[in-house]
Amino acid sequence: MSAKETRSGSAAWPGVAWALRRDLRLALRSKAELGVQLLFYAIVVTLFPLGVGAEPSLLRALGPGVLWVAALLASLLSLPRLFAADFADGTLEQIALSPYPLPALISGKILAHWLTSGAPLAAVSPILALQFGLDGSEAVALLAGLLLGTPTLSLLGAIGAALTLGLRAGGALLALLILPLYVPILIFGAGAVGATHAGLAAGGEWSVLGAALLASVVGAPVACAAAIRIALD
Amino acid sequence: MHLTSINWFRYASPVSFFPVAQRLARWFGAAAALLAIVGLWLGLVVAPTDAQQGDAYRIIFIHVPAAWMSMFIYLVMALWCGMSLTLNARLSAMMAQALAPTGALFTVIALWSGALWGRPAWGTYWAWDARMTSELILLFLYFGYMALRHSIDDPHRADRASAVLALVGAINVPIIYFSVKWWNTLHQGATVSLTAAPKMAAIMLTAMLIMTFSVWFYAIAITLTRVRAIILEREKSAAWVGTLVGAE
Numbered sequence: 001m002s003a004k005e006t007r008s009g010s011a012a013w014p015g016v017a018w019a020l021r022r023d024l025r026l027a028l029r030s031k032a033e034l035g036v037q038l039l040f041y042a043i044v045v046t047l048f049p050l051g052v053g054a055e056p057s058l059l060r061a062l063g064p065g066v067l068w069v070a071a072l073l074a075s076l077l078s079l080p081r082l083f084a085a086d087f088a089d090g091t092l093e094q095i096a097l098s099p100y101p102l103p104a105l106i107s108g109k110i111l112a113h114w115l116t117s118g119a120p121l122a123a124v125s126p127i128l129a130l131q132f133g134l135d136g137s138e139a140v141a142l143l144a145g146l147l148l149g150t151p152t153l154s155l156l157g158a159i160g161a162a163l164t165l166g167l168r169a170g171g172a173l174l175a176l177l178i179l180p181l182y183v184p185i186l187i188f189g190a191g192a193v194g195a196t197h198a199g200l201a202a203g204g205e206w207s208v209l210g211a212a213l214l215a216s217v218v219g220a221p222v223a224c225a226a227a228i229r230i231a232l233d
Numbered sequence: 234m235h236l237t238s239i240n241w242f243r244y245a246s247p248v249s250f251f252p253v254a255q256r257l258a259r260w261f262g263a264a265a266a267l268l269a270i271v272g273l274w275l276g277l278v279v280a281p282t283d284a285q286q287g288d289a290y291r292i293i294f295i296h297v298p299a300a301w302m303s304m305f306i307y308l309v310m311a312l313w314c315g316m317s318l319t320l321n322a323r324l325s326a327m328m329a330q331a332l333a334p335t336g337a338l339f340t341v342i343a344l345w346s347g348a349l350w351g352r353p354a355w356g357t358y359w360a361w362d363a364r365m366t367s368e369l370i371l372l373f374l375y376f377g378y379m380a381l382r383h384s385i386d387d388p389h390r391a392d393r394a395s396a397v398l399a400l401v402g403a404i405n406v407p408i409i410y411f412s413v414k415w416w417n418t419l420h421q422g423a424t425v426s427l428t429a430a431p432k433m434a435a436i437m438l439t440a441m442l443i444m445t446f447s448v449w450f451y452a453i454a455i456t457l458t459r460v461r462a463i464i465l466e467r468e469k470s471a472a473w474v475g476t477l478v479g480a481e
Binding site: 156159164167168169173176177179180181183184187188191208212219223226227230231233 | 318370373374377381385389393394397398400404405408412415416
């Protein structure tokens with residue numbers, strides 16, 4: 001009965017804060033891993049001009065899409081970090097047994113994951129945008145879109161990461177499950193840069209990205225908690 | 234028998250559903266074959282050649298029903314998945330599992346026949362039309378569902394994990410459709426559109442609707458047949474399966 005009482009809404013915020021602090025501390029202790037992810041992003045982006053040629057007008061047209069697709073792939077690559085280590089050493093089981101509500105703990109973990117993967121990636125994107133000759137306003141549109149869109153990527157991706165916990169075909173399977181769900185974020189994120197390039201206001205795209213973020217903040221932790229309980233069964 | 238005395242969950246048990254599924258599968262299979270004969274005869278023989286598209290338009294008698302079914306089956310699959318999660322009924326999960334390959338098959342047929350029609354009509358096998366693109370993504374969703382199922386060995390975990398995935402996918406399908414539609418209208422104007430088709434002759438519409446029911450009944454028949462195989466496979470240690478296999 002007492003366990004039931006502490007599972008009420010009042011325990012949600014301490015749960016978020018606890019998981020956020022813990023995961024941030026763990027992530028900051030392995031800084032090399034964070035750097036590798038950013039380098040992956042930079043290298044994938046760099047490969048495209050080498051593949052399609054260095055023609056400025058072509059690169060300007062391809063730039064938004066390439067930067068966004070690379071962000072999707074970088075996000076995908078970082079997803080196993082969310083739960084895999086905790087699942088392997090049994091910590092995740094203890095987390096699921098704790099009196100804090102599981103969706104709150106997961107929200108904290110996802111927030112920590114975004115702060116150490118999506119946020120730095122968004123921060124370096126204006127520099128990489130220079131490689132494609134995007135101008136100032138387009139770089140701002142890219143940065144704003146990534147800041148609004150990458151949290152949604154982490155939230156949706158967390159569901160896939162939880163569903164594929166401990167499975168043999170982990171990485172490739174995760175890509176198959178999650179990338180189709182990323183499609184709307186890619187379309188509106190790259191669309192915001194494209195609209196800015198065409199001299200239009202990107203407010204509509206940002207609104208949709210914001211709406212997707214709000215919807216997934218509400219829905220994804222609950223679905224993710226269900227998936228984790230299934231994996232732990 | 235009073236309506237209230239019916240036990241609605243009687244057929245949720247694989248034991249009692251197994252023989253019913255066999256009978257239903259036979260009837261729906263026969264109806265599907267009959268309707269296919271009538272529908273194809275009307276569509277390929279009776280219906281006149283289209284003034285603009287020639288005989289190429291006749292692909293719609295396969296293409297449109299397949300495309301409708303591909304989306305409808307995903308919806309039905311998500312429904313069974315929701316029931317399997319909330320009611321914890323084994324048979325619901327088995328139904329979802331049995332529906333997925335048929336749904337994927339119709340998605341492939343819709344894409345393939347669309348490409349074959351697009352070549353003479355649009356001059357290209359593939360255009361990034363909103364419907365085609367979202368149909369392709371639907372195919373990826375089906376493949377993801379089946380791949381997740383196949384990579385989990387424990388059937389109970391496979392049931393529930395794939396159910397969560399199907400429900401998340403079902404929420405996303407309309408979002409994906411509208412975002413692709415928005416993306417497409419921004420990039421290229423409506424140079425090619427399926428919605429702008431000329432008004433359809435009554436005979437063509439009749440043939441298409443008959444083919445739709447044929448495809449629908451085929452999907453029911455094949456799903457019930459597949460679910461019987463799944464029941465036998467998953468209940469193989471149950472006593473009734475032993476007596477059934479021993480008796481036959």
